[in-house]
Amino acid sequence: MTGRILLSPPDVGILEESYIVDALRSGWVAPVGPDVEAFEREVAERVGCGHAVALSSGTAGLHLALLAIGVRPGDVVVVPTLTFVATANAVVYTGAEPVFVDCEPATGNLDPDLLAELLRDLRAGGRRVAAVLPVDMFGACADYTRILPLCAEAEVPIVADAAESLGASHVGRAAGSFGRAGVFSFNGNKIITTSGGGMLVSDDADLVALCRYLSTQARQPVPHYEHTDVGYNYRLSNLLAAVGRAQLRRLDDMMARRRQLRELYAKLFAAIPGVRVLADEDATANCWLTTIVVDPAAAGWRAAELGAHLGAQDIETRPVWKPMHLQPVFAGRRALLSGTAERLFTDGLTLPSGSAMTEVQVARVLAEIERFLQGR
Numbered sequence: 052m053t054g055r056i057l058l059s060p061p062d063v064g065i066l067e068e069s070y071i072v073d074a075l076r077s078g079w080v081a082p083v084g085p086d087v088e089a090f091e092r093e094v095a096e097r098v099g100c101g102h103a104v105a106l107s108s109g110t111a112g113l114h115l116a117l118l119a120i121g122v123r124p125g126d127v128v129v130v131p132t133l134t135f136v137a138t139a140n141a142v143v144y145t146g147a148e149p150v151f152v153d154c155e156p157a158t159g160n161l162d163p164d165l166l167a168e169l170l171r172d173l174r175a176g177g178r179r180v181a182a183v184l185p186v187d188m189f190g191a192c193a194d195y196t197r198i199l200p201l202c203a204e205a206e207v208p209i210v211a212d213a214a215e216s217l218g219a220s221h222v223g224r225a226a227g228s229f230g231r232a233g234v235f236s237f238n239g240n241k242i243i244t245t246s247g248g249g250m251l252v253s254d255d256a257d258l259v260a261l262c263r264y265l266s267t268q269a270r271q272p273v274p275h276y277e278h279t280d281v282g283y284n285y286r287l288s289n290l291l292a293a294v295g296r297a298q299l300r301r302l303d304d305m306m307a308r309r310r311q312l313r314e315l316y317a318k319l320f321a322a323i324p325g326v327r328v329l330a331d332e333d334a335t336a337n338c339w340l341t342t343i344v345v346d347p348a349a350a351g352w353r354a355a356e357l358g359a360h361l362g363a364q365d366i367e368t369r370p371v372w373k374p375m376h377l378q379p380v381f382a383g384r385r386a387l388l389s390g391t392a393e394r395l396f397t398d399g400l401t402l403p404s405g406s407a408m409t410e411v412q413v414a415r416v417l418a419e420i421e422r423f424l425q426g427r
C-alpha cells in the first residue's frame with residue numbers, strides 16, 4: 052500500500068498557487084476585490100447566466116436564493132429526499148417547511164411524476180408551495196425538460212441546487228442556469244474548489260443584487276453603518292476567489308479525467324451481473340462522483356461488502372446520501388416516497404473519483420475491486 056486514496060480530494064497545483072500568491076501580493080485580502088468580481092464574471096459566462104454573486108458556501112447560496120424569491124415561515128418548499136442535508140437545511144433556515152419527494156432509479160434525481168402528484172396534493176390541501184429545489188445528484192442534471200413545465204404550470208419557482216454539477220449540462224443548457232437561480236458549491240471535495248465557497252447565478256439582475264446586499268450584512272450605501280434589514284456574512288474572500296479562477300480554467304480537464312475514471316469503472320463492472328453505474332446514460336454529466344448500484348440478489352454480494360474490502364486497503368468509498376426522510380433531524384416531516392432513495396442508500400457505493408488520482412492509484416483501486424470480485 053502507498054497511502055490512503057480519498058473519494059474526491061482537492062486537485063490543486065501551481066496554477067492555483069500562482070493565482071493566490073498574486074491575490075495576496077495585490078493586497079486584496081478582504082471579501083471584496085478584483086478576483087471576486089472576475090470569478091463572478093467568469094462563472095456567469097461559463098454557465099450562460101447574466102449575473103452571479105460569490106459566496107462563502109453553497110449552503111449560503113441556497114439560503115439567499117430562497118429568501119430572495121420570497122420564501123417565508125409557513126411556506127412549503129419541495130426538496131428531493133436523496134440529497135446532502137444542506138439542501139433541506141437551507142429551507143429550514145427560512146422558517147419554511149421542507150417536504151420531501153423520492154427520486155428516479157436511473158439517476159437518483161427528483162422523480163417528475165412524483166413531483167407532479169405532490170404539487171397537486173399540496174395545492175389541494177391549501178398549502179403555499181414557495182419553491183421546488185431540484186438537486187443535480189453527483190453531477191448529473193435533474194430532468195429539467197419535465198420539471199420546468201410542471202413547475203411553470205403550478206406557478207412555483209425553481210431554485211436549482213447545482214452544488215455538485217458545475218460543468219454539466221442538460222439538453223444544451225448549463226447546470227445552474229435552470230429556474231430563478233442556480234447555486235454551486237466550491238467545497239473541498241467538489242469538481243472545482245475554493246477550499247470553501249459557493250456561487251449563486253441568475254438572469255435576474257434584481258434577485259442577484261438583493262442576494263449581494265443580504266450577503267454583506269445588508270449594509271445601506273451610506274458612510275456609517277446603517278441597516279434596515281437583517282443580513283448575513285456570506286461573501287467569498289478575494290484570496291479564495293483567486294483559487295476558484297485558477298480551478299475554473301482547469302474545469303474541462305478535470306471533468307475529462309473524472310469521465311475517464313467513470314469509463315474505467317463502467318468497463319470493469321460491465322461483465323458483473325447486478326451492478327450498474329448511476330446516471331451512466333448521461334453523456335453531459337460532469338462525472339463528479341461515480342456511484343455503482345448493486346442488486347445483491349443478482350450480484351451475490353452487497354455494495355457495503357465491497358466498501359469494507361476497499362476500506363481495509365485504505366481506499367475510501369461512501370454510501371449514497373442517507374435520504375432526508377430517514378434523518379432523525381427531519382423525523383415526521385411530510386414525504387412522498389417510492390422506496391427508490393432508500394434502495395439507492397442501501398445498494399449504492401460511491402467510488403474514488405478525484406481528478407488528481409494518479410495512474411498508480413487508479414490501478415490500485417481497480418486491482419482491489421477485481422480481487423474482491425474474484426473472491427465472490
Ligand SMILES: Cc1ncc(COP(=O)(O)O)c(C=O)c1O
Pocket residue numbers: 107108109110111134135137138186212214215235236237238248249
Ligand atoms: C447537493 C448539495 N447541496 C448543497 C451543498 C452545500 O454546499 P456547501 O458545502 O458549499 O455549503 C452540497 C455540498 O456540500 C451538496 O452536495
